[in-house]
Amino acid sequence: MAEELIRLKDLVKIYDTGAIKVLGLKRINLTINRGEFVAIMGKSGSGKSTLMNILGCLDRPSMGHYYLDGVDVASMTPNELSEIRNKKIGFVFQSFNLISRTSALKNVELPMTYAKVGKKARRERALKLLDRVGLLVRAEHMPNELSGGQRQRVAIARALANEPPLILADEPTGNLDTAASEEIMGLFADLHQEGATVVVVTHEENIAEFTDRIIRFQDGLVISDTRKGEKDHAV
Ligand SMILES: Nc1ncnc2c1ncn2[C@@H]1O[C@H](COP(=O)(O)OP(=O)(O)OP(=O)(O)O)[C@@H](O)[C@H]1O
Ligand SMILES: [Mg+2]
Numbered sequence: 001m002a003e004e005l006i007r008l009k010d011l012v013k014i015y016d017t018g019a020i021k022v023l024g025l026k027r028i029n030l031t032i033n034r035g036e037f038v039a040i041m042g043k044s045g046s047g048k049s050t051l052m053n054i055l056g057c058l059d060r061p062s063m064g065h066y067y068l069d070g071v072d073v074a075s076m077t078p079n080e081l082s083e084i085r086n087k088k089i090g091f092v093f094q095s096f097n098l099i100s101r102t103s104a105l106k107n108v109e110l111p112m113t114y115a116k117v118g119k120k121a122r123r124e125r126a127l128k129l130l131d132r133v134g135l136l137v138r139a140e141h142m143p144n145e146l147s148g149g150q151r152q153r154v155a156i157a158r159a160l161a162n163e164p165p166l167i168l169a170d171e172p173t174g175n176l177d178t179a180a181s182e183e184i185m186g187l188f189a190d191l192h193q194e195g196a197t198v199v200v201v202t203h204e205e206n207i208a209e210f211t212d213r214i215i216r217f218q219d220g221l222v223i224s225d226t227r228k229g230e231k232d233h234a235v
Contacts, residue, residue, distance in 0.1 A: 038214075098151055212227060
């Protein structure tokens, strides 16, 4: 039987901006199993990034629960949360937030520094990861010497540094052309094949085709949830 990794129960996110309250997510009930490759789709403002930030433990739900590996994230201490973020979750942002004044190699090493991996092991693994994303020859280059697609590949290598079992990516191909996007989705597909659980936000139907399951959002709600080979069904 499929093993549950993520469970959202009656999850609500309200942004309190002072003047008004915005409902980012209305009432989400969702389960993602270990080893799934999921695309999150929906119009701008439908709640995709809100969801990803909660899944990545970068933000907390206002109401309801987020169980990760059976543990309610709300019950975790700040230290436990940062350890989870660093070791269990690889987060890839749309705007490949690399540190601009340091090389591709050092950017990839950074999460391992936080995880207290020794210098030699860190370097070896960072080089291996850069090789994997096809950028070994660019290891010493600064982010501004790389193209958008190359920077995004460095960001992915960095997200993989501590071998996280859960990979979350919020529009990782948003700034890229079709060839570069497909290359990056191919990389996620490989990681999925190797056993990782991968959740990717995308606007592009052809990119979503790489995944096993498409969950569509509208106005802070899940409106459909389809696994490959199944008929689309409304929620
Ligand atoms: N920090 C915030 N403060 C107030 N409102 C917010 C905040 N972040 C998001 N929102 C609101 O929550 C709703 C969902 O936003 P979210 O960023 O999750 O959308 P999205 O689906 O990721 O859109 P896009 O495709 O444009 O990235 C929107 O109405 C947005 O204005
Ligand atoms: Mg977004």
